[in-house]
Amino acid sequence: MSKVEAVACDMNSDFEEAFKGRYPKLDIVYDRFHIIKNFNDKVVSEIRKD
Secondary structure, three states: OOOEEEEEEOOOOHHHHHHHHHOOOOOEOOOOHHHHHHHHHHHHHHHOOO
């Protein structure tokens, strides 16, 4: 793990906390699918409700 610079994971905060707790210098990278899904779930859904 000493040469690892970043890890990719979904947007579950448990994963991020686990990695940051053990390897605080790692960058967390979110995949595009989960970013778009999160946006759709939170923003687009609210616009539709209005």
